[in-house]
Amino acid sequence: xxxxxxxxxxxxxxxxxxxxQSDETTLLEFAGGRPVRASTSYSHGTALRVVADGKxxxxxxAEEDPEDLxxxxxxxxxxxxxxxxxxxxxxxLPGVVTHMPRAASATLADLAALGQLVRDRLGGERxxxxxxxxxxxxxxxxxxxxxxxxxxxxxxxxxxxxVSRMQEGRRVVVRAGLSGxxxxxxxDLELLVAMLRQRLGWAERGVEAKLGRQRVGFLPAALxxxxxxxxxxxxxxxxxxxxxxxxxxxxxxxxxxxxTLVDDPLLDGRPGSRPxxxxxTVSRRLPLVQAGEVSAFLxxxxxAGRVGAMPTGHGRRTTFGKPQPACTNLVVEPGTAxxxxxxxxxxxxxxxxxxxxxxxxxxxGGTFALAAMLAWRVEGGAVTxxxxxxxxxxxxxxLLSRVVAVGADLTWVGSRAMPSLVVDGxxxx
Amino acid sequence: xxxxxLDGVRNRLADALRGSRADFTxxxxxxxxxxxxxxxxxxxxxxxxxxEVGGMVRCLNHGKGWGIASFTGVDxxxxxxxxxxxxxxxxxxxxxxxxxxxxIRTADHASDLDGxxxxxxxxxxxxxxxxxxxxxxxxDRRIVDSRATYDDRVVERWLATSSGAMLSDLRPxxxxxxxxxxxxxxxxxxxxxxxxxxxGWHAAQDTDHLFRTAARRAVALLAAPRVKAGTYPVVLDPxxxxxxxxxxxxxxxxxxxxxxxxxxxPLMRPGRRVASELLTVGDDGxxxxxPGSMPFDDEGAPTQNTLLxxxxxxxxxxxxxxxxxxxxxxxTGNARAGSFRQVPSARLTNTYVASGQGTLEDLLRPIxxxxxxxxxxxxxxxxxxxxxxxxxxxxxRDGRLAETVRPMVLTGDVAETLQRLDAVAGDFRxxxxxxxxxxxxxxxxxxxxxxxxxxxxxxxxGGDSA
Numbered sequence: 061x062x063x064x065x066x067x068x069x070x071x072x073x074x075x076x077x078x079x080x081q082s083d084e085t086t087l088l089e090f091a092g093g094r095p096v097r098a099s100t101s102y103s104h105g106t107a108l109r110v111v112a113d114g115k116x117x118x119x120x121x122a123e124e125d126p127e128d129l130x131x132x133x134x135x136x137x138x139x140x141x142x143x144x145x146x147x148x149x150x151x152x153l154p155g156v157v158t159h160m161p162r163a164a165s166a167t168l169a170d171l172a173a174l175g176q177l178v179r180d181r182l183g184g185e186r187x188x189x190x191x192x193x194x195x196x197x198x199x200x201x202x203x204x205x206x207x208x209x210x211x212x213x214x215x216x217x218x219x220x221x222x223v224s225r226m227q228e229g230r231r232v233v234v235r236a237g238l239s240g241x242x243x244x245x246x247x248d249l250e251l252l253v254a255m256l257r258q259r260l261g262w263a264e265r266g267v268e269a270k271l272g273r274q275r276v277g278f279l280p281a282a283l284x285x286x287x288x289x290x291x292x293x294x295x296x297x298x299x300x301x302x303x304x305x306x307x308x309x310x311x312x313x314x315x316x317x318x319x320t321l322v323d324d325p326l327l328d329g330r331p332g333s334r335p336x337x338x339x340x341t342v343s344r345r346l347p348l349v350q351a352g353e354v355s356a357f358l359x360x361x362x363x364a365g366r367v368g369a370m371p372t373g374h375g376r377r378t379t380f381g382k383p384q385p386a387c388t389n390l391v392v393e394p395g396t397a398x399x400x401x402x403x404x405x406x407x408x409x410x411x412x413x414x415x416x417x418x419x420x421x422x423x424x425g426g427t428f429a430l431a432a433m434l435a436w437r438v439e440g441g442a443v444t445x446x447x448x449x450x451x452x453x454x455x456x457x458x459l460l461s462r463v464v465a466v467g468a469d470l471t472w473v474g475s476r477a478m479p480s481l482v483v484d485g486x487x488x489x
Numbered sequence: 490x491x492x493x494x495l496d497g498v499r500n501r502l503a504d505a506l507r508g509s510r511a512d513f514t515x516x517x518x519x520x521x522x523x524x525x526x527x528x529x530x531x532x533x534x535x536x537x538x539x540x541e542v543g544g545m546v547r548c549l550n551h552g553k554g555w556g557i558a559s560f561t562g563v564d565x566x567x568x569x570x571x572x573x574x575x576x577x578x579x580x581x582x583x584x585x586x587x588x589x590x591x592x593i594r595t596a597d598h599a600s601d602l603d604g605x606x607x608x609x610x611x612x613x614x615x616x617x618x619x620x621x622x623x624x625x626x627x628x629d630r631r632i633v634d635s636r637a638t639y640d641d642r643v644v645e646r647w648l649a650t651s652s653g654a655m656l657s658d659l660r661p662x663x664x665x666x667x668x669x670x671x672x673x674x675x676x677x678x679x680x681x682x683x684x685x686x687x688x689g690w691h692a693a694q695d696t697d698h699l700f701r702t703a704a705r706r707a708v709a710l711l712a713a714p715r716v717k718a719g720t721y722p723v724v725l726d727p728x729x730x731x732x733x734x735x736x737x738x739x740x741x742x743x744x745x746x747x748x749x750x751x752x753x754x755p756l757m758r759p760g761r762r763v764a765s766e767l768l769t770v771g772d773d774g775x776x777x778x779x780p781g782s783m784p785f786d787d788e789g790a791p792t793q794n795t796l797l798x799x800x801x802x803x804x805x806x807x808x809x810x811x812x813x814x815x816x817x818x819x820x821t822g823n824a825r826a827g828s829f830r831q832v833p834s835a836r837l838t839n840t841y842v843a844s845g846q847g848t849l850e851d852l853l854r855p856i857x858x859x860x861x862x863x864x865x866x867x868x869x870x871x872x873x874x875x876x877x878x879x880x881x882x883x884x885x886r887d888g889r890l891a892e893t894v895r896p897m898v899l900t901g902d903v904a905e906t907l908q909r910l911d912a913v914a915g916d917f918r919x920x921x922x923x924x925x926x927x928x929x930x931x932x933x934x935x936x937x938x939x940x941x942x943x944x945x946x947x948x949x950x951g952g953d954s955a
Contacts, residue, residue, distance in 0.1 A: 094583075098576035099557035101830055102565065103543075118537050122561040132538055139536040139615050168579050231752045301530055301634050303670060303677070380523075380539040416869050425677055429898045429951065431869055431876055451876055451900060451951060489718070489900075489951050 061106060062203050065126040070205045072134060073110035075147055077204035079338050079377050080106045083196055083214075088171050090191035093179040095172050105379030108133045115140035116362065120380040144365040147204045151342050153335040157328035159213035160242040164197045166217070171195055174244065178221055181253040185260060190222040200334070208340045215241050216331055219249075223256050228266055232446060234259040234434060235281070235414065239474055241329035259413070259434075265445035267437045269488065275409035275464065276452060276486040277402055277438070280471035280478035282412045283392065287476075289426040289456040290321065294348050296359035296374075296385045300367050303424055305457060309354045316463035318395055319481075321349040323358065325373065325388035332388035332475035339375035339383055346372050352461075360385045387475075394479040395466025404441040405465035405482040411436040411443065412452060429453040453487040495597060495657065502649040505566045511548035511556070511574040513588070514651040517787060518544040518563060519829045521644050522607055526614045528622045528637040536611050543829045548573040549588070554580035559830045589813035589820050591654065591790040598658040598784040604690030606641040606661060614639055617693065618665075625669055625700040629708050634670035637700070639663075639693070654789045661689045662780070662935065664923040667700045671707035680706035681866070681880070683923035685935065687778045706881055709893045716882070716897045716950055722859035723899070723948045724852050724885065727842075728920050731938030732865030733877055735840055735926070737903045738763065738770055740870065742797045742805070743823070743835040744812035756873070756904075761803050764907035767845060767943075770798040772807060774822050774838030779919060779937040781838035785822065788833055792822035801907075807835045827932020834931040842940030845913025852912050852944045859885040860950060866896060876900045876951075898951040912944040 062080045069076035082104040089097040107120040110133045117137025121129045175191045182189060194217070201211040218239035225232050236252045238244045278286065290306075298304035306314065325334050325343035336342050339361050347355050359367070360375035360383045376386035397405065413434040435447040460483070467480030502516055520542045527534035545559040546569045556577025558569040622637035641663040648656045666683040682703040686692050725733065740746055741757050757763075774792030776782050785791050788810050797805050808816070809824035812835055824833035853861070864880025877899045884891040919939035927933040 088580075095580045096554045096582060097557070097832075098554070098580050099559070099832070100572060100576060101559040102569075103561045103830070105561065118535060120537070120539050122541050122543065124562075128540075135611060136535070136537050139533070139612055141533045168576075226752050231750070297529075303634050305677075380541070381525075381537065382535045416871060429876070429878065431871055431874075433871055449871055449874060451898070453898075453951070 061124050061126055062201055065106065065108060065129060066203055066205055068126050068130045069108060069110050069133065072130065073112040073137070075145070075205045076108065076110045077147055077202070077339060078106060078108045080201045081198065081379065083198035085194060085196040086168065086171065087192065087194045088168065088175065090175050090179070093189055095175065098168060107377050107379050109382065110134060110137050111143065111145055112137045114142050116143040116145065118382040122379060143362050145361050146365065147206045147361070148208055148340045148342070149206050150208045153210060154326055154343060156326045156333050156335050156343065158241055158333050158335070159215045160329065163195065163215040163217050163241060163243050166195060166243060170243070174219055174249070177249055178219070178253060181250070182223065182256065185223065185257065187223040187225045187260065192220050194218045202336060202338060202340045204340055210336055210340065212335055217243050219244055221252065221256065223260065225260065225263070227263065230266070232263045234263070239331050239472070241333070262436055262443050263446045267445035267447065269410060269435070269437060269447040269450050270408070271450070271488055273485050273487055275406050275482060275484050276488070277406040277409070277411040277480055277482040279411060279413045279480050280469065281473050282415045283478040283481060284473055284476045285415045285430060286428065286456050287390070287392070289423055289428070290460070291387055291390065292424050294357050296357050296363035296367060296369065298424060299357050300363055305425060306354050310357070311353065313352045314354050315349060315352040315460040317352045318463045318466045319349060319352050319460050320347070320393035322347045322391045322393065323374070323387050323389065324391055327389050330389045330472065330475060334388065337373040337375045338377040341371045341373040341375060343373045343388070358385045358387065389475045389477065391477040392479060392481070394468050394470040397465045397467045399467070399469065402465055402467045402480045402482060403438055403443065406438040407441055409438055410447060410450070410488055411438050415452070426456040426458070428456060450488050453489070454485070459483045459486065498647055499655060501563065501566060502647060502655065505570050506649060506651050508567055509548065509570045509574060509651060511550050511577060513549040514570060515547045515788065516544060516566070516570070516649050517829055518647040519644060521642055523640070523642040524606065524611060524614065526611070526618045526639045528618060528635065530634050531623065531626060533615065536615050538611065545829045545832070546570050546573040547832070548577045549586060550574070550577045552582060552585055553577045554582050554586065556580070557832060586811060587814035588810040589808070589818065591788065591810060591820055593653045595655045600660045600687060602643070602661050603688040603692055605643070606663060606689050607643055609690045621667070621697060621700045624697065625667060625704045628701065628704040629671070631671045631673055631708050631711065632669050632704050633672040636668040638666045641689070648785070648787070648789045650789060656785050656789050658784050660687055660783060662687055663689060663693050665693065665696050665699060666923055667703040669703040669707040671711050673711045676711050678707050678710035680710060684921050685780045685923035686921055687780060687782055710881060710895060713893045713895045716860065716894050718951055720947050720949050722856045722944065722946050724849070724856070724859065724861050724942055724944050726861070726863040726942060727918055727940045728864045728922065729862045729877070729879055730842060730940045730943050731840065731920055732868055733875065734770055734842055734940070735837060735936070735938055736868045736870045736877065737875055738798055739772070739837050739840050742772070742807050743837070744806050744808045744816065745834040747806070748812060748815070757803060759803050762801050763803055763904055764798060764801040765910040766801040767913045768798060768801050768907060768910055769796070769843035770841070771796045771843070772823070772838055772840045776839045779839045780921070780924065780935040781937045786824040786833065787826045788820070788824040790820040790822045790824060792838065795821045807837065809833060809835045825931065825934050827934050831932035832930060834928065836928070836931060836934055837926060837936050839919070839937040839939070841938065842913070842943070844915050844917035844941045846915045847912070848914055848916060849942045852914055852942055853885055853890065854888040856885045857887060860894070860897070861885050861890055862897070862899065870903060873903055874900065875903050875906070899948050900951050901949045906945060906948060909946045910943055911946050914942040917941045
């Protein structure tokens with residue numbers, strides 16, 4: 061309905077743009093190694109933005125009623141703020157894989173087979189196994205009143221595995237997952253199983269944790285909740301409102317030289333990949349922090365207009381609500397440290413595998429106190445066993461200036477690609 | 490789907506159920522009208538309205554698992570019934586699922602709309618929020634930024650099963666949230682206040698205090714000292730207590746949580762003492778006009794008041810039809826889902842700690858050096874240990890409240906901490922905060938909690954949340 065919608069909107073507004081998204085997600089949940097629940101979810105929705113009399117308005121709907129949507133967007137614009145929005149004109153789209161036909165056409169039995177493969181490979185372990193396999197197929201179409209009309213297909217397959225075991229009165233949980241546009245490769249599934257087996261081996265021995273300030277290694281899956289502070293501080297919105305501690309740091313060395321962070325929507329087949337953003341701006345790779353120096357912030361059209369910056373292609377829209385700047389695929393550049401070197405860098409400390417998100421008091425400011433639900437004790441540069449659950453605390457912005465080592469072990473965690481990171485002076489209690 | 494067209498919707502539901510080939514079919518439809526106004530600093534972030542219609546079909550067949558289809562719009566309903574049946578057939582089970590019975594009823598519930606928010610122009614909502622936000626921003630030169638949001642919703646819900654249940658309800662909801670950011674030199678502090686109620690436009694008036702409180706607290710926190718880590722006698726305010734109970738005994742009483750965590754089962758065995766005998770905890774989805782209130786849950790079971798802990802002893806659990814069927818218990822009306830996209834699971838509604846005796850002053854009096862912990866910004870429980878970040882707090886010195894301190898992290902063993910609870914005041918109140926509880930599988934739901942002030946002799950405080 062996007063074409064008739066924009067045609068109607070153009071009659072009554074100076075400019076307009078819209079996004080139409082449809083999605084079908086199939087989820088297969090396993091218990092005891094067998095599928096126990098199958099579900100499908102269909103959704104379809106259109107979001108419209110208009111600028112009328114210089115003011116911006118937004119509306120969304122899951123219904124096919126262009127007249128109603130235009131009326132509601134115009135009503136929103138009447139109350140809206142004055143905004144300068146420059147809509148992108150049609151441009152050649154960069155090549156990026158977002159859809160794999162064999163993933164899109166996989167049957168329920170194909171998806172079940174992925175779970176069964178993991179179950180069979182873990183067969184010998186005395187564990188409870190929780191598995192879920194999910195596949196989404198969808199289409200995104202973005203169009204505006206200056207002639208842009210672009211669409212792309214999306215497929216995404218995710219597999220998550222959780223193994224748990226009771227041990228000395230404590231339930232030890234190890235999690236791992238894979239996601240991408242294609243069905244996971246056998247090799248990747250085997251790496252996932254090998255990782256789970258290795259962790260179960262480490263967990264066999266429970267040891268005391270060392271408390272107080274110490275060196276801590278954060279494994280890839282532990283990093284996204286920590287880096288949320290950096291991510292939020294790099295959003296154009298936070299810069300605009302002055303809440304970002306990084307707002308005035310562009311071009312200055314803020315973090316350790318070993319820390320480089322890039323947003324990259326053009327990596328093939330990753331969960332955040334796309335040829336253009338939800339407002340029609342062409343995607344490009346954007347280094348955010350280069351060797352510790354803040355180099356760019358993430359902008360959507362409206363925020364860029366307000367700050368006087370160029371849009372970076374980071375507009376994100378849902379059916380309801382207005383466009384917001386957001387990351388696509390966030391990549392911490394891997395270092396050169398081998399696994400042994402990562403452990404040697406930790407020396408006598410803690411290796412954190414999983415953090416529980418959600419107990420952070422002041423995300424943007426960077427202060428955190430997060431429970432390490434799975435962590436390993438490292439002594440003399442080797443893993444000596446499972447640490448009890450402790451809380452790790454500090455300030456993310458400070459910690460990133462105390463990076464001791466960056467692993468070469470780049471690992472994808474959803475739309476985040478992270479290596480292991482060893483930092484000094486983390487409080488553990 | 491036309492608004493208020495009960496008969497039209499009923500006929501659609503009845504037709505779809507008749508067309509189902511599954512042994513059991515349940516259909517839930519929702520129509521949500523919502524509006525939002527948001528300010529960031531003095532700038533209007535947006536003023537929008539949204540309308541969403543959709544549903545979920547669940548089918549169950551003998552010897553098979555659940556087949557589920559959710560969808561936007563209602564035109565696909567018959568196709569979705571067929572799809573859910575097909576998905577159920579694809580998952581053979583060794584042990585059959587048994588659903589506990591619920592009363593088979595036909596009923597239409599409509600709450601008082603209390604000034605129907607759908608009739609109030611968006612401009613009036615903007616005006617209200619703009620005034621509140623401006624007052625907050627102007628209250629002190631150190632307030633440098635703010636976030637203010639106004640949300641309202643009217644949800645119409647229909648639930649029908651192939652066993653003959655045909656239910657509907659209509660409920661209004663309104664929420665306000667204020668966040669003030671204060672800055673002095675390089676120090677930045679934030680304070681949040683929120684409010685929610687099952688009500689309409691009339692209820693949203695007289696909410697100025699939220700915005701004033703947020704501003705005052707953000708400024709007070711700038712100069713507030715950190716608490717030295719250690720073990721202290723603490724007094725928890727009703728919000729902090731409720732957050733602790735929600736995270737600990739509340740979630741552990743959800744039968745779904747216990748099904749997935751066999752290791753917790755012995756800990757939560759009925760009859761086990763889990764807290765001081767001063768503690769009584771319950772969950773009441775049938776309480777009037779609270780954010781977690783509703784006449785029936787997302788499987789059609791009537792809501793009720795369920796006691797979970799009585800005088801420190803476990804006495805009850807929260808059930809869905811499936812968990813009740815497995816346990817040989819009765820459904821408690823706690824099957825809840827965030828929206829039609831999610832499958833309901835056993836969730837909290839309005840969770841409370843029963844009132845005791847005496848006042849806050851009585852609780853403070855014997856404490857020479859302790860902490861008064863207020864509100865909560867987040868918390869977690871894992872392996873029997875909890876962490877809870879307070880919103881703010883005050884020192885207690887010689888039996889009296891003294892200076893404001895920075896947010897702190899409380900931590901400890903759940904059972905040990907609750908055993909050390911040594912006084913419960915008689916000042917019960919429901920906390921009308923805009924509190925929600927999110928789960929990956931069954932989504933974000935609105936909940937409420939309430940309680941009195943309580944004292945705990947000896948809680949580990951991990952110092953400042955930094």
